[in-house]
Amino acid sequence: MDNVFHMHPRAAEHHQSSLDRVIPNESELTAGVRIEPGKSYGFFTDTTVCIGCKACEVACKEWNNLPADNLGLSGQSFDNTGALSANTWRHVAFVEKSGAGGVRAQEQQPFQSGWLMMSDVCKHCHHAPCMEACPTGALFKTEFDTVVVQQDICNGCGYCVPACPFGVVEVSKLDGKAHKCTLCYDRLKGGLEPACAKSCPTDSIQFGEVSDLQGRARRRVADLHARGVPQAYLYGTPGAPGATGGMSHLNAFFLLIDRPEVYNLPSAPSRPSRRVAPSLFSGLAAVAGLTLAAALLFSDAERRA
Amino acid sequence: MSVPYPVASRGPEDAPARPGSASERNMPAPGHDGSWDGPTYYGRPALKPAPFEAEVVGGYIFLAGLSGASALIATVADVTMGERAAGAVRRGRYTALLAPTIGSALLVYDLHTPERFFNMFRVAKATSPMSIGTWILVGFSGCAALTAAAQYASDRGAAPRTARAAARAASLPAAVLGAGLSTYTAALLAATSTPLWAAAPRALAVRFGASAVACGAAALWLGERDGGLARRLETLAAAALAVDLAGDAVSAIAYRRKGVAPAMAGPAGTLEKVVGTGLGAALPLALYAASRLAGRRPPALGTLAALAILVGGAAFRTSIIRAGATSAERPDVSFRFMQPDNLPD
Numbered sequence: 001m002d003n004v005f006h007m008h009p010r011a012a013e014h015h016q017s018s019l020d021r022v023i024p025n026e027s028e029l030t031a032g033v034r035i036e037p038g039k040s041y042g043f044f045t046d047t048t049v050c051i052g053c054k055a056c057e058v059a060c061k062e063w064n065n066l067p068a069d070n071l072g073l074s075g076q077s078f079d080n081t082g083a084l085s086a087n088t089w090r091h092v093a094f095v096e097k098s099g100a101g102g103v104r105a106q107e108q109q110p111f112q113s114g115w116l117m118m119s120d121v122c123k124h125c126h127h128a129p130c131m132e133a134c135p136t137g138a139l140f141k142t143e144f145d146t147v148v149v150q151q152d153i154c155n156g157c158g159y160c161v162p163a164c165p166f167g168v169v170e171v172s173k174l175d176g177k178a179h180k181c182t183l184c185y186d187r188l189k190g191g192l193e194p195a196c197a198k199s200c201p202t203d204s205i206q207f208g209e210v211s212d213l214q215g216r217a218r219r220r221v222a223d224l225h226a227r228g229v230p231q232a233y234l235y236g237t238p239g240a241p242g243a244t245g246g247m248s249h250l251n252a253f254f255l256l257i258d259r260p261e262v263y264n265l266p267s268a269p270s271r272p273s274r275r276v277a278p279s280l281f282s283g284l285a286a287v288a289g290l291t292l293a294a295a296l297l298f299s300d301a302e303r304r305a
Numbered sequence: 306m307s308v309p310y311p312v313a314s315r316g317p318e319d320a321p322a323r324p325g326s327a328s329e330r331n332m333p334a335p336g337h338d339g340s341w342d343g344p345t346y347y348g349r350p351a352l353k354p355a356p357f358e359a360e361v362v363g364g365y366i367f368l369a370g371l372s373g374a375s376a377l378i379a380t381v382a383d384v385t386m387g388e389r390a391a392g393a394v395r396r397g398r399y400t401a402l403l404a405p406t407i408g409s410a411l412l413v414y415d416l417h418t419p420e421r422f423f424n425m426f427r428v429a430k431a432t433s434p435m436s437i438g439t440w441i442l443v444g445f446s447g448c449a450a451l452t453a454a455a456q457y458a459s460d461r462g463a464a465p466r467t468a469r470a471a472a473r474a475a476s477l478p479a480a481v482l483g484a485g486l487s488t489y490t491a492a493l494l495a496a497t498s499t500p501l502w503a504a505a506p507r508a509l510a511v512r513f514g515a516s517a518v519a520c521g522a523a524a525l526w527l528g529e530r531d532g533g534l535a536r537r538l539e540t541l542a543a544a545a546l547a548v549d550l551a552g553d554a555v556s557a558i559a560y561r562r563k564g565v566a567p568a569m570a571g572p573a574g575t576l577e578k579v580v581g582t583g584l585g586a587a588l589p590l591a592l593y594a595a596s597r598l599a600g601r602r603p604p605a606l607g608t609l610a611a612l613a614i615l616v617g618g619a620a621f622r623t624s625i626i627r628a629g630a631t632s633a634e635r636p637d638v639s640f641r642f643m644q645p646d647n648l649p650d
């Protein structure tokens with residue numbers, strides 16, 4: 001079945017860490033969910049309540065010890081981070097709707113004042129293209145159904161970079177390895193909610209079990225529709241935009257109120273590994289045909305000689 | 306002041322050219338070349354281009370095709386013609402060593418942590434053409450090296466009969482793996498989210514395979530003194546080029562239909578058209594046709610055709626790598642490509 005997640009049996013051999021001076025199962029207090037191996041965890045990012053504070057970006061950099069990226073102004077709204085990268089695993093996008101067409105509107109929309117903000121992150125795809133492409137097995141599925149690059153194995157071939165349909169993973173120029181969000185694998189091991197979700201002051205980023213989050217998200221969409229935001233929809237849940245072309249679903253999914261492209265997300269990504277067989281066999285067929293031609297040509301020469 | 310951790314003073318990308326609103330783009334005017342005319346995020350890339358060096362990876366793909374096809378053609382000649390094709394067979398078996406030697410070195414060089422190249426041998430994955438290709442290259446290298454060693458021994462007159470039998474025995478698996486080696490690289494590009502590479506998975510593979518056979522035939526032609534065999538190598542190259550051109554036409558249609566054609570409008574696309582297709586396929590085909598019509602085969606023209614095929618083959622691979630990067634960097638191209646109408650059914 002497409003949506004079932006199978007934990008590797010050996011993952012159970014590696015116990016959850018019990019960290020000194022950390023409340024056991026702290027995530028029960030902060031996110032209302034107990035973190036156990038063998039279940040699917042992810043993020044539900046509700047962009048309608050994002051206030052663009054970038055607490056998630058900062059919390060991520062601090063917890064994961066990530067170096068600073070672009071120390072400058074981009075000149076593009078309040079977005080000075082730019083994009084997800086090897087060193088930036090949360091990126092808050094700022095979309096000034098009222099400035100569309102280069103002209104600032106005189107009247108503000110009643111909802112969110114014409115601003116869209118979204119905290120972007122690795123989607124921890126169910127059928128993760130980056131992981132399927134990885135030739136060393138450095139990218140793997142953890143016991144929490146998240147996608148992580150093992151830094152001691154990655155050899156920096158860079159093949160995961162073009163594989164990702166969301167432009168997330170990147171090879172760092174600093175150490176020559178691929179880096180991306182780990183969904184705080186180390187924190188999950190210790191029973192802690194991921195840093196970005198814990199720091200989010202409006203609960204725009206919610207951490208939990210994927211099936212719970214999907215239910216919560218559907219209720220939120222229904223609620224928004226009832227309250228007069230008919231354009232609200234989910235991105236990355238089964239059958240929704242972002243989970244197209246064999247992608248099944250994204251463990252980190254979003255609630256959006258404009259076209260995906262406005263937030264720099266593709267409408268209909270597809271699973272690249274589905275193109276392996278058609279491509280490989282067409283190529284082999286062409287070569288086989290030409291080999292046959294060569295055999296005929298050469299044996300004709302032999303006959304005439 | 307010393308900073309205890311590395312700070313990248315420049316971002317992962319250059320600062321954008323000019324500020325704009327989210328619904329605006331600083332790329333070509335909306336809809337002007339058939340790409341996405343809807344909103345983008347400040348014209349910023351939605352995808353990341355592969356961190357491949359075009360010359361290095363393109364060079365490897367070229368050498369892989371040349372070596373694989375040389376091994377294949379040499380084996381076919383050996384099986385069908387035996388002793389009469391001894392020269393071509395020998396050259397084919399030696400040419401097959403290009404991918405295991407220079408090709409592998411290029412691959413390791415392109416890694417960002419080259420000292421860990423051996424981690425490629427940790428796993429074998431059917432979803433990853435890079436993993437498939439690693440194992441094809443390993444198998445091919447072994448068989449091609451054995452074949453060449455046995456060939457060398459028989460050339461030197463060391464146990465000629467045994468050596469010849471060993472060379473032939475090893476050359477058969479080398480030929481099969483050679484077919485894989487010359488085409489898996491297309492699957493490697495197609496099985497990504499880079500729009501240009503993903504837009505025509507089948508046509509790209511047919512082109513890579515056909516172009517590899519043309520390059521192999523051209524390389525073997527270059528040293529061939531037997532007129533009859535040389536003419537047949539020309540015919541083989543011409544047939545392969547015709548398949549290549551057909552694949553080119555099919556992929557051009559797919560590029561236009563799926564909205565990735567604008568990525569071929571830049572310098573890389575021009576190089577592909579002029580050198581890759583024009584010099585590498587159209588010109589040699591014309592030369593072969595002309596010499597066939599004239600009933601004369603001036604060797605200089607044949608050499609020109611063979612060299613053009615080889616140069617064009619290398620340029621074709623390199624420019625596909627480059628144009629792919631362009632297609633990933635342009636949000637109008639990638640958003641157009643990733644619309645529901647382009648989903649595989």
Ligand code: SF4
Nearest residue numbers: 122123124125130164
């Ligand atoms: S969003 Fe990209 S990097 Fe994240 S799991 Fe999916 S393919 Fe991998």
